[in-house]
Amino acid sequence: xxxxxxxxxxxxxxxxxxxxxxxxxxxxxxxxxxxxxxxxxxxxxxxxxxxxxxxxxxxxxxxxxxxxxxxxxxxxxxxxxxxxxxxxxxxxxxxxxxxxxxxxxxxxxxxxxxxxxxxxxxxxxxxxxxxxxxxxxxxxxxxxxxxxxxxxxxxxxxxxxxxxxxxxxxxxxxxxxxxxxxxxxxxxxxxxxxxxx
Amino acid sequence: xxxxxxxxxxxxxxxxxxxxxxxxxxxxxxxxxxxxxxxxxxxxxxxxxxxxxxxxxxxxxxxxxxxxxxxxxxxxxxxxxxxxxxxxxxxxxxxxxxxxxxxxxxxxxxxxxxxxxxxxxxxxxxxxxxxxxxxxxxxxxxxxxxxxxxxxxxxxxxxxxxxxxxxxxxxxxxxxxxxxxxxxxxxxxxxxxxxxx
DNA sequence: GTACGATGCGGACCGCCGGTCCGTTTCATG
DNA sequence: CATGAAACGGACCGGCGGTCCGCATCGTAC
Numbered sequence: 001x002x003x004x005x006x007x008x009x010x011x012x013x014x015x016x017x018x019x020x021x022x023x024x025x026x027x028x029x030x031x032x033x034x035x036x037x038x039x040x041x042x043x044x045x046x047x048x049x050x051x052x053x054x055x056x057x058x059x060x061x062x063x064x065x066x067x068x069x070x071x072x073x074x075x076x077x078x079x080x081x082x083x084x085x086x087x088x089x090x091x092x093x094x095x096x097x098x099x100x101x102x103x104x105x106x107x108x109x110x111x112x113x114x115x116x117x118x119x120x121x122x123x124x125x126x127x128x129x130x131x132x133x134x135x136x137x138x139x140x141x142x143x144x145x146x147x148x149x150x151x152x153x154x155x156x157x158x159x160x161x162x163x164x165x166x167x168x169x170x171x172x173x174x175x176x177x178x179x180x181x182x183x184x185x186x187x188x189x190x191x192x193x194x195x196x197x
Numbered sequence: 198x199x200x201x202x203x204x205x206x207x208x209x210x211x212x213x214x215x216x217x218x219x220x221x222x223x224x225x226x227x228x229x230x231x232x233x234x235x236x237x238x239x240x241x242x243x244x245x246x247x248x249x250x251x252x253x254x255x256x257x258x259x260x261x262x263x264x265x266x267x268x269x270x271x272x273x274x275x276x277x278x279x280x281x282x283x284x285x286x287x288x289x290x291x292x293x294x295x296x297x298x299x300x301x302x303x304x305x306x307x308x309x310x311x312x313x314x315x316x317x318x319x320x321x322x323x324x325x326x327x328x329x330x331x332x333x334x335x336x337x338x339x340x341x342x343x344x345x346x347x348x349x350x351x352x353x354x355x356x357x358x359x360x361x362x363x364x365x366x367x368x369x370x371x372x373x374x375x376x377x378x379x380x381x382x383x384x385x386x387x388x389x390x391x392x393x394x
Numbered sequence: 395g396t397a398c399g400a401t402g403c404g405g406a407c408c409g410c411c412g413g414t415c416c417g418t419t420t421c422a423t424g
Numbered sequence: 425c426a427t428g429a430a431a432c433g434g435a436c437c438g439g440c441g442g443t444c445c446g447c448a449t450c451g452t453a454c
Contacts, residue, residue: 007401007450032315036441046404051442118229118315123363150378153364157354166320167350181347188386204421204430232411243433248413 014053016043018064022110025064031113036060058117062125065107065114069127072103076134089141093155094186096135101159101182105175108168111161131156142190155189158182211250213240215261219307222261228310233257255314259322262304262311266324269300273331286338290352291383293332298356298379302372305365308358328353339387352386355379 020043024034036057040047054060081087082095104111115122122128132152139148159182167173173181217240221231233254237244251257278284279292301308312319319325329349336345356379364370370378 005451009450010402013402035439037439040404047441048404048443049402052402057441116315118313121359121363123359123367147378147381149368150364150375151382153360154351154355154379154382157357157360158351160354160357162318162320163350163354166318167347170320171346178347181344182351184344185348185351185386188388189382191385191388202422206421207431210431233413234411237433244412245414245433246431249431254412 010053013043013045013049017045017050017053017060018067019043021060021064022068025109025113028109031109031116034113058120061110061113061117065110066127068107068110069103072099073127073130075099089138090190092138093135093142093190094183096131096138097155097159097182097186098179100131100156101164101179102175104159104161104164105168105178108161108165112165115161128156144191151189155186158185207250210240210242210246214242214247214250214257215264216240218257218261219265222306222310225306228306228313231310255317258307258310258314262307263324265304265307266300269296270324270327272296273328286335287387289335290332290339290387291380293328293335294352294356294379294383295376297328297353298361298376301356301358301361302365302375305358305362309362312358325353341388348386352383355382 017039021034021039024038024042025031028034036050037047039060040050043049050060054063075083076096076099078084082091083099085092087095114125135152135155136148139145139151142148145151164178167178168175214236218231218236221236221239222228225231233247234244236257237247240246247257251260272280273293273296275281279288280296282289284292311322332349332352333345336342336348339345342348361375364375365372
């Protein structure tokens with residue numbers, strides 16, 4: 001058995017830390033304004049508990065992001081259409097992108113914290129590789145579309161957290177406007193005429 | 198006259214700092230590994246000179262980026278086709294994007310330092326607004342293309358520095374491969390059938 | 395219930411970095 | 425050459441990410 005049963009208080013603290021971090025990132029303007037000490041204080045634990053449980057700051061952010069992303073990820077991996085794998089590509093590609101976009105809209109503060117971690121690029125993170133791979137595979141099945149790898153990168157780039165933040169915060173776009181824009185852009189890339197709506 | 202003649206040594210130091218910073222960012226793996234003290238030492242000046250001349254770290258990076266970008270910017274603002282304003286849109290849009298991409302390929306270290314500055318989003322920077330505005334205006338003149346604002350954002354997002362870095366560093370793509378991929382993607386968005394090559 | 399080893403805890407502590415301060419040096423001008 | 429202004433530089437500061445170690449708590453075996 002490589003599995004070790006974690007102690008009860010450790011699990012409880014882990015959840016408290018994730019909840020406190022989520023709340024703090026949501027409340028504060030910039031992710032950089034949230035310090036490890038802040039999170040520890042808000043969770044009612046010592047600083048060392050953070051680092052023991054998550055390694056370092058980026059580890060904590062990754063864990064938090066991953067925890068919130070899990071439902072969407074599962075819906076895309078094994079859920080029903082239009083997100084699940086049984087969906088035809090021309091329908092699944094827009095659905096996947098819309099799901100990513102909605103997640104980033106709902107969790108802008110987390111996405112900003114993750115992508116703005118500085119040192120390590122967001123393209124090294126596991127979840128990016130997953131989205132990119134899923135999208136690439138779907139694009140491979142779209143007739144007449146070459147270079148699915150770059151296309152997947154480019155489409156995902158249109159959902160970058162700081163771009164979304166800019167659209168919402170500085171250009172004053174609403175959630176539905178942005179979703180419509182991305183859908184139209186995606187349709188254009190897929191060579192499907194946009195629905196008149 | 199609002200212009201004040203700067204002292205000779207100040208101008209000299211300014212250039213030395215820019216050159217030293219450029220070299221350091223190019224040499225080091227991560228932009229975060231280059232400290233202000235490093236730059237000051239490499240330029241042979243005191244730390245205070247950096248902050249007096251550029252305000253803070255992001256100011257220095259902005260100034261350096263802007264200095265290196267100036268030629269491309271001028272070519273786009275008042276140069277001859279295919280970059281200049283007299284070019285027809287269907288030709289100018291790919292040319293603008295290719296110019297941005299090439300600049301980021303040539304100055305990856307600077308682009309990474311700029312976009313990875315953390316706190317402030319790259320979308321607030323003046324040069325982004327400029328590229329976006331130019332591209333949007335060109336897209337406005339492409340028949341049948343609505344939502345030029347978002348389209349400009351999305352196309353520019355495909356040239357993000359960390360994406361370029363990922364393609365070159367982790368996927369092993371060559372410069373020409375990436376340029377071809379972006380050109381094909383752009384053509385697809387413009388509904389122009391890609392050239393048979 | 396109790397004794398005991400292992401696991402986890404917490405906050406004082408460290409090194410480093412961005413940014414500031416102020417006594418000193420260098421430039422420009424008449 | 426004298427003098428005021430402008431720029432210099434490195435010691436200094438506050439704060440942050442990350443570590444360390446003595447102490448508390450948990451789970452277990454009897």
